[in-house]
Amino acid sequence: MKTGLWLIGARGSVAVTSMIGALAIRAGLAEPTGCVLESPELRSDALPGIGDLVFGGHDIVSTPLEKKAATLAEAGIVPGRLATAVQDVLLGIEHDVRPLPVAATQGETARAIGADLGRFRSRHRLDRIVVINVSTTEPAPPPHPAHADLAALRAALEGQEPVLPPSALAAYAALSAGCPYVDFTPSTGARLPALDTLARERGLPYGGHDGKTGETLVKSVLAPMFAQRNLKVRTWSGINLLGGGDGANLAEPAANAAKAASKQRVLPETLGYVPQGDTRIDFVADLGDFKTAWDLVTFDGFLGTRMRVEFTWHGCDSALAAPLILDLARLTAAAHRAGRTGPLTELAFFFKDPLGSVPHALAEQWRALRAAVEAYGTASTPR
Amino acid sequence: MKTGLWLIGARGSVAVTSMIGALAIRAGLAEPTGCVLESPELRSDALPGIGDLVFGGHDIVSTPLEKKAATLAEAGIVPGRLATAVQDVLLGIEHDVRPLPVAATQGETARAIGADLGRFRSRHRLDRIVVINVSTTEPAPPPHPAHADLAALRAALEGQEPVLPPSALAAYAALSAGCPYVDFTPSTGARLPALDTLARERGLPYGGHDGKTGETLVKSVLAPMFAQRNLKVRTWSGINLLGGGDGANLAEPAANAAKAASKQRVLPETLGYVPQGDTRIDFVADLGDFKTAWDLVTFDGFLGTRMRVEFTWHGCDSALAAPLILDLARLTAAAHRAGRTGPLTELAFFFKDPLGSVPHALAEQWRALRAAVEAYGTASTPR
Amino acid sequence: MKTGLWLIGARGSVAVTSMIGALAIRAGLAEPTGCVLESPELRSDALPGIGDLVFGGHDIVSTPLEKKAATLAEAGIVPGRLATAVQDVLLGIEHDVRPLPVAATQGETARAIGADLGRFRSRHRLDRIVVINVSTTEPAPPPHPAHADLAALRAALEGQEPVLPPSALAAYAALSAGCPYVDFTPSTGARLPALDTLARERGLPYGGHDGKTGETLVKSVLAPMFAQRNLKVRTWSGINLLGGGDGANLAEPAANAAKAASKQRVLPETLGYVPQGDTRIDFVADLGDFKTAWDLVTFDGFLGTRMRVEFTWHGCDSALAAPLILDLARLTAAAHRAGRTGPLTELAFFFKDPLGSVPHALAEQWRALRAAVEAYGTASTPR
């Protein structure tokens, strides 16, 4: 089950960390820590192995992968010895990481993206390609009537005016080329009615949104705890301090707003009401890829007694995201093989802002994931 | 379904807070915050209502309930207006709170306990009585051959030498008197083979151990999160600072050891391995009933990147425990009515150190609890 | 040494807490905890006693002081028994708390304020009156040429257009009436060249700005620690969560900006450079007068090793500010008696954003304060 993993933002920290990790695991140099599908309860023959993944992608920057790997090693995100050990294989991937096409119309750009995907598929004789967006967060796009209608969208894409934000254009191009699409960012991606129509028309699944790697992950277990104990959460405030590429981008108010909205959604969904308080995101360049989040939760116990929980999360965003990228590629490939189409609601476990009307409590998302892995296995023809 | 709730330690903070709360809720003066059975998903006609509970109990101290209520109000554990509002009803309960009998032999003591239970039952025409231990934590008792055999135990209890620690003697007395027994402390309680035999012989259920009210509650959702994300927890260290009666008792090394062991059990059970680090309990009198716990968790992410989570829990022990006492009385009564006998493994949700081979992840315990509430309803004859 | 303490914002939490406290201390019902001048090293006969203070003030709201006292007791800011005990004396103060005058021109308003001060002085035969601003934070005012010149200011105040923000108008009125003025807020107050001229002309001292009650207090000892150990602070980020009146006001971006700027000043002043990171202020109504601040400091040790300190401050703003108000009234009165004029730079210990070119390390500010108390004693004629 040879599976292409095509990354939008293939020269970024998350993408290159996932490449180094997959190569190191394949070579027996590293454990698959953080790879959810490698936990005993989820291991399954229905999924392609980490070793079955073939990497490629688009990016607007041209930093060589090896150079990025060296930077990641220096920043303590990947061990230097691993960056060195996989250097040669990384050089081989270089050929499959292409500059993101930019053409006169968005329609033309989409076709150029599709052509790149086609060449990738033939060169490596891939069974399928999963396209995953790991580029920086976009502001929410202005609404456009063509977003709701596939025919109108197709027409509009041939005009001079851009009609889709880059993530949605990538989703359109991927789906048009027969590839499932997953968005690991809070950007629009395939989350437009016209693109849902396209996915169903082509019999393709799609997934997202916004990888759940830190503060929101903790929220998704603490909030259900309060709900199950019938404790009344009064306030939930948080701040995220982060540097790195995504941090700089999130210093932009529009992108920040998109992200912060995504981060708070878990509370009403699990508590059933909205406590006071906000989630802030602050850019502090010097922190690099290591993020510190602090949350304060105040709640009422019996007879109104006031209590509080605080937590501090100190994590490395790329190191938390990278193994999930491998998981998502493998799951989406298996879902595609099993004939799943439309939004992959069963992958809510991975996302801050999951598609569909799904549980937001981590434990329930975990059960849904386990059931999905089983279902993919049952649906697949024997290999 | 008039249910007696007989508390061992009936003049302590937890007991009196639960009385004030039940009376205030019944009078429409307070919300049932923290009462798990009042959450929409668990509300059921199969359970006695909070208003159906009749309070009584034993204690070795003789502080009047009203005086204890005033102390609780002053310490900010219950609102002063509620302590005042229920003053008269509390005075009525006074009659049913008896000095803990102490006789020449443990057998005799047990019979005296049983007689008190009998009088309580007749005076209030109760359908059943649930006995719950909320007294201070005992050291683990020395082993004794009679613990394993009911006949031997019965014989030994008639000797001059004590053979059971107080909590187990209370369990023996309760079960002998036909009352289900629940231990909210880490003490021995009904957790001896001879007492299990007794419970089954009498067709009675029993439950425990050690109410999960703070740090361990948080652990029971964070540890599964790490497991489900396949992140490797390297160290988990914690300290609990608490004053109050239980704090003073836990300053005793033997009781402290019993408690600390109970608190760490959740980690191997949910992670599948034992991370480095210990849980400390420190007595700081001035903190009173408000407990502050701090935990540091260090873990490996992808490719061994080191990360960490810290949390601080600042809660009021009695306010967290009291609503669970009401829940446990109602659940155990329903279980008894439904014919359940032996260890109530379905109540693991409430305990740090639950009986039986049960899940330790809170979310799974919650599902087991929900299923039990449904099963009790089905098994019960219509009222 | 009968001293009037005239509070701008006399019906607010800080003002009423300081009244209750002073009255309770005078009556022997409370300890002077938090009153800096009552520490053994600073006690001095050169200062008026807490019992020598006579309260009055202006406010734009009309909530009775007793009602405010009850609210403070309910919120846990002052003990209920104290609020009750001083109720009658508080009622007596009511007469001296006047509605803030508003006239056709700012000049006229100033004269009306002065008249109120005059009546207060005669009624109580006061030796002097200290005016302290404890009202909510203003946005920074637009610049005006008259701010730099006293004659121009006097002329401009007679025009229809307002030329001074409220705090500066209060300072102008106080100084014109022969009263020293202190600003406990970050607002403009006496901090304008024209008002400095006025103070010197009238032989009056003035003080400010922005009482140092929480996060900045901790910063003022931690930052010097890093400097003295020659450790390089890389980032210093913080967030303040607060409800209450001041919190609501600080939700306004302009007031928030004024406050946040004031809070960061200590870092460059003590470290000699500006680390990355910001201080946020978030309004969370439910937290009331209790403020939680969290700060993360990352720093380099020997050979660049990265380290970090986090702190959480959970304090009650009014309870922290109120005793400082009593201290400032007593100190400013003594300074006035001792003939000090112009900015009271020796009071930097009390302020986030102190007047003049003064040390920002708390320990140095403390020494300056101790020296000032001694100097006031030496300068004063014997009583």
Place this chain on the structure above:
Amino acid sequence: MKTGLWLIGARGSVAVTSMIGALAIRAGLAEPTGCVLESPELRSDALPGIGDLVFGGHDIVSTPLEKKAATLAEAGIVPGRLATAVQDVLLGIEHDVRPLPVAATQGETARAIGADLGRFRSRHRLDRIVVINVSTTEPAPPPHPAHADLAALRAALEGQEPVLPPSALAAYAALSAGCPYVDFTPSTGARLPALDTLARERGLPYGGHDGKTGETLVKSVLAPMFAQRNLKVRTWSGINLLGGGDGANLAEPAANAAKAASKQRVLPETLGYVPQGDTRIDFVADLGDFKTAWDLVTFDGFLGTRMRVEFTWHGCDSALAAPLILDLARLTAAAHRAGRTGPLTELAFFFKDPLGSVPHALAEQWRALRAAVEAYGTASTPR
């Protein structure tokens, strides 16, 4: 001013980090971050330069310095590039790091230590040698009458029974050989009346105890803050989690007790009373040389309002200690040259448990240090 720095425990983490650092700074490869004497306010010609230090020492282990350096680099305590860059110079030091002599009597051992010091002095034509103890913490020794009398001590040292703990024997040997002695650990060192006599007899200064590198450093600025604000500290509890060599040693109850006592001393000394609460030290091997300390401080504000501060310190012990070792060697050499004898009370800034009756507030210790540096300059003859 060529100064020998003779380290007891010369192959340990602190010692080797200080060597790598001094060599790297000398070579212009690193900044002297954390070296107190390199801050602008303390730089002085009266002090030997970092480049004037010549390293030697004793140890009971025989790990080559280069190997230890590699281990430190791997653990992230020193940068790999620096460990590599100074490798050759480190090899040169190897010759001056001797096995700790062990002879039939302690007197003989002391003479063997003295002989090693003599050879070190002649080989490098040193102006003087400062001996600093950085070995692991000892338990407090049993009292012995000879500790109080130099003549009795000299006699007792020739007997078969050991009379001094290792640190005190090292101090005896150093002082007998004309070398000032500093103890960076909580061990006994020169802190015995007989050794004080010896130091004065020989005209030598000595210093200690227990380098202040983390939690206690923060305490020494926070506790004075509470005192100066007249806030009443009610409880101060802390826990230190650490691995590494010192951590393992501190898992021994006796050493742990010695250390914990040293850590709490700052509170009564700065507050004037002893708040409730203890400081715990827990060994968690996996944390290595990185230490996490958490402290909870609860305090009363005005009218008894309860408030709290928490802080978490995450530091690298060796990286914090190493630059202070360089400072202490330079200061002690300058003190010796300036003719100081007996306990160096002016170095309290560096220690948890300083010699003599000295201030424990960091800011006052800093002023004493600055005065001492000036005094050393004045006392020294021109070079």
